[in-house]
Amino acid sequence: MKKHSDELASYGFTNVEKILTPNELSDITNHCTKRVWSSAAAQETNQKLGPEKNTRSVYADPKTEQLLDSLRPKLELISNKTLIPTYSFFRFYPQNTGLGKHIDRPACEYTLTVCLQSDYSNLTDSDPEYAWPIYIDGTPCVTEPGDAILYKGHELVHWRRPLKGKFQLQLFLHYVDANGQFAEQHAYDKRTRLNMD
Numbered sequence: 001m002k003k004h005s006d007e008l009a010s011y012g013f014t015n016v017e018k019i020l021t022p023n024e025l026s027d028i029t030n031h032c033t034k035r036v037w038s039s040a041a042a043q044e045t046n047q048k049l050g051p052e053k054n055t056r057s058v059y060a061d062p063k064t065e066q067l068l069d070s071l072r073p074k075l076e077l078i079s080n081k082t083l084i085p086t087y088s089f090f091r092f093y094p095q096n097t098g099l100g101k102h103i104d105r106p107a108c109e110y111t112l113t114v115c116l117q118s119d120y121s122n123l124t125d126s127d128p129e130y131a132w133p134i135y136i137d138g139t140p141c142v143t144e145p146g147d148a149i150l151y152k153g154h155e156l157v158h159w160r161r162p163l164k165g166k167f168q169l170q171l172f173l174h175y176v177d178a179n180g181q182f183a184e185q186h187a188y189d190k191r192t193r194l195n196m197d
Helices: 002-011 022-036 062-070 072-079 183-190
Strands: 013-016 056-059 083-094 099-102 110-119 134-136 139-141 148-151 158-160 167-177
Touching (some): 002 013, 002 072, 002 148, 022 062, 062 083, 062 167, 072 110, 072 148, 072 167, 083 183, 167 183
Antiparallel strands (some): 056 083, 110 148, 110 167
16 A cells, blocks of 8 residues: 555556456446446537547446445545545547546546456557556556556546557546545535435
8 A cells, every 4th residue: 555655645646456356347347338338328428529539428327436435445545635535437438539638627636547348359469559558647557457547637637549449448436635625616526425326
């Protein structure tokens, strides 16, 4: 835990391997896969331009909101902060989609991005973009399913190049520092509570 805390303090991000157990990963991946293809649940991004065009995403799903809450104690140990959850979000990225360079809004002061599932079977592992890294402050960070990156999303520029693999399913869990400048306005993403019904 100290290694992660030191990295987060020094660089603003840290790679947290196997943050989900195999059973947790299987359960949440199956759930998110079904939800993201449900026309009632998922929204297709309708941007005319931009690397996220044609992705599908779900905001504040009750099951991922539960995970947002249950992982909080572990992330508090890493960040050395008392954290308030803001919202969960997951997105299906098909081939050739990406993530434009940006910093996040204040509700994403601390972000955990978790790789749930990917398919790179059309590539060789010698391809430099094989594992579809997220670039945080210019540093490529790679995750396998079940691994995560905890980073200061509101401070650090981050992006992904177009996905060369077939697809990736990614989960995002967002928090604010309970004693920080964004706590009062952005707790629960301006909702009264998490959507855990």
